[in-house]
Amino acid sequence: MSSSTPLIQYTLHLADDTLILGHRNSEWTGHGPILEQDIAISNIALDLIGQARNFYQYAAKLANEQSKNIYPPGLNGSVTEDSLAYLRDGWDFRNSLLVEQANGDWAKTILRQFFCSAHQVDLYEGLAAGSDKMLSAVGAKAYKEALYHLRWSSEWVIRLGDGTEESHARMKKALEELWKFTGELYTPASYELWATGAGIAADLSQLRPRWEERVKDVFDEAGLSHPAAGWMQTGGKEGRHTEQLGYILAEMQFLQRAYPGCEW
Amino acid sequence: MSENQWPLWEIFIRSKQGLDHKHVGSLHAADAQMAIENARDVYTRRMEGVSIWVVESKYIHASNPDDAASFYDPASDKVYRHPTFYDLPDELKHM
Numbered sequence: 001m002s003s004s005t006p007l008i009q010y011t012l013h014l015a016d017d018t019l020i021l022g023h024r025n026s027e028w029t030g031h032g033p034i035l036e037q038d039i040a041i042s043n044i045a046l047d048l049i050g051q052a053r054n055f056y057q058y059a060a061k062l063a064n065e066q067s068k069n070i071y072p073p074g075l076n077g078s079v080t081e082d083s084l085a086y087l088r089d090g091w092d093f094r095n096s097l098l099v100e101q102a103n104g105d106w107a108k109t110i111l112r113q114f115f116c117s118a119h120q121v122d123l124y125e126g127l128a129a130g131s132d133k134m135l136s137a138v139g140a141k142a143y144k145e146a147l148y149h150l151r152w153s154s155e156w157v158i159r160l161g162d163g164t165e166e167s168h169a170r171m172k173k174a175l176e177e178l179w180k181f182t183g184e185l186y187t188p189a190s191y192e193l194w195a196t197g198a199g200i201a202a203d204l205s206q207l208r209p210r211w212e213e214r215v216k217d218v219f220d221e222a223g224l225s226h227p228a229a230g231w232m233q234t235g236g237k238e239g240r241h242t243e244q245l246g247y248i249l250a251e252m253q254f255l256q257r258a259y260p261g262c263e264w
Numbered sequence: 265m266s267e268n269q270w271p272l273w274e275i276f277i278r279s280k281q282g283l284d285h286k287h288v289g290s291l292h293a294a295d296a297q298m299a300i301e302n303a304r305d306v307y308t309r310r311m312e313g314v315s316i317w318v319v320e321s322k323y324i325h326a327s328n329p330d331d332a333a334s335f336y337d338p339a340s341d342k343v344y345r346h347p348t349f350y351d352l353p354d355e356l357k358h359m
Contacts (some may be wrong), residue, residue, distance in 0.1 A: 034270065034292060035291075035292070036291050036292060036293065036302035036305065036306055037302075039302075039305050039306050039309075040301070040302065040305040043305050043309060148304075151301075152301060155297065155298070155301070159294070159298075
């Protein structure tokens, strides 16, 4: 990625995070525990994929303005939101490991969404206040969506954590499985440090205490004990993913790779 | 879907400021808070509303259709109950 700019990388990171999380949530469509929640999680999936489209469109525009483009073009020769989403390989994806983790049960999906939303509200607020006009506009729109996702997922974490013996046990198990991926959210990649320096995004180290406070408040109400600080898995934001991402891309990209340019 | 179904809630949506809340349908939810959020997701995703009321269906009491004859028919021959027998001054508009 030598001829890629940090702005493109940072935008792709935002795009990949929302696309992969949105795709994961969309796997629930038609399988939700009850019709109303099926719609709720599908709505959230659509919000996230909508955000991803905005970020990819911007990244594509930036990539096409480069004299030497290194991103896969679509059939018309220029980079598009679709070519970025469907034609890059796993090691090019810059999403955090948390968003690619498998859905598991409802508790795990909810907790993953809660961790992500608790991060995104501050992240998007920072983007909205930042100096990049496009990212600021997308951030302002996405901020409102993230606020709702946070509210919705917080209530589910509390409902299950403070629910029955079984729901509490499921939340605890989800927590054990996901906690080690949360540290990466606040371990800045080079392009994130650049974005902070350029006044585009808030400083992750300053956002971290706010995330921790949100998590603590909800966990207290949910009767979940806060995990001790421990070893954290990182690498996704640099393109080193868990095996989960490959399965997502195989399913998500199959059609465009088998039938390039296919529309329906 | 489990055998322990969540209770049913009736949903009322106000589409614009100044208009009444209108009944739009019903849904299942564990409590009032969840009912409002479910209603938001089910009934306002195409910008249908600015305010939501939810009422647990069991608290809605309805008239009995069997009573229709004694309830409603007696009104049908009492046109004098309509305010159409007043002479209005010409200055009065919009009545």
